[in-house]
Amino acid sequence: DADVTQTPRNRITKTGKRIMLECSQTKGHDRMYWYRQDPGLGLRLIYYSFDVKDINKGEISDGYSVSRQAQAKFSLSLESAIPNQTALYFCATSGGSMPYNEQFFGPGTRLTVL
Amino acid sequence: DQQVKQNSPSLSVQEGRISILNCDYTNSMFDYFLWYKKYPAEGPTFLISISSIKDKNEDGRFTVFLNKSAKHLSLHIVPSQPGDSAVYFCAARNYNNNDMRFGAGTRLTVKP
Numbered sequence: 001d002a003d004v005t006q007t008p009r010n011r012i013t014k015t016g017k018r019i020m021l022e023c024s025q026t027k028g029h030d031r032m033y034w035y036r037q038d039p040g041l042g043l044r045l046i047y048y049s050f051d052v053k054d055i056n057k058g059e060i061s062d063g064y065s066v067s068r069q070a071q072a073k074f075s076l077s078l079e080s081a082i083p084n085q086t087a088l089y090f091c092a093t094s095g096g097s098m099p100y101n102e103q104f105f106g107p108g109t110r111l112t113v114l
Numbered sequence: 115d116q117q118v119k120q121n122s123p124s125l126s127v128q129e130g131r132i133s134i135l136n137c138d139y140t141n142s143m144f145d146y147f148l149w150y151k152k153y154p155a156e157g158p159t160f161l162i163s164i165s166s167i168k169d170k171n172e173d174g175r176f177t178v179f180l181n182k183s184a185k186h187l188s189l190h191i192v193p194s195q196p197g198d199s200a201v202y203f204c205a206a207r208n209y210n211n212n213d214m215r216f217g218a219g220t221r222l223t224v225k226p
Binding site for chain 2: 033042058103
């Protein structure tokens with residue numbers, strides 16, 4: 001079984017709809033992250049959480065919110081989706097003493113906003 | 115602002131030869147650098163990393179070189195194998211503000 005899972009894997013929605021992307025991990029890591037990938041831009045950090053009570057904005061948090069329901073679960077929400085949020089979204093986790101050490105990524109969620 | 119740049123979108127090499135992937139950065143506060151490999155329909159997987167206090171780190175066929183004065187790092191793969199064909203992302207961490215930046219990626223194709 002995969003250590004980091006994301007649901008759904010693909011989603012097509014319309015402008016203005018609320019969308020939630022979910023991430024679960026079985027690695028026992030405290031740190032979890034959400035990234036988006038766009039062609040030509042690589043991965044950009046949206047939000048990160050270093051433990052259940054810790055939530056921090058990343059490079060591009062506008063238009064997104066997150067919830068850390070438990071150590072193993074970190075959800076990303078788009079309250080009112082817009083077309084330029086069409087992208088590939090990755091959840092990641094990391095452990096150890098330092099943030100952003102080796103990160104373990106989920107398989108990604110491809111989101112299309114029409 | 116792209117603080118981590120991979121200026122070559124693609125690279126093609128022959129099996130058995132060396133692959134050299136390059137990465138440049140602009141922020142002198144980055145203290146830790148990583149390379150990730152990504153296959154289609156999968157998430158990135160960690161490959162190798164280097165701390166800013168070192169100039170070289172080696173792991174099997176993979177070696178990362180860091181030139182702090184030039185703000186440049188490179189990943190060498192020797193010998194290259196067809197299974198190395200993937201997109202390679204360079205990443206850099208700024209420990210002071212927990213910032214993490216990725217480059218746009220380089221697609222490596224290793225031809226048999």
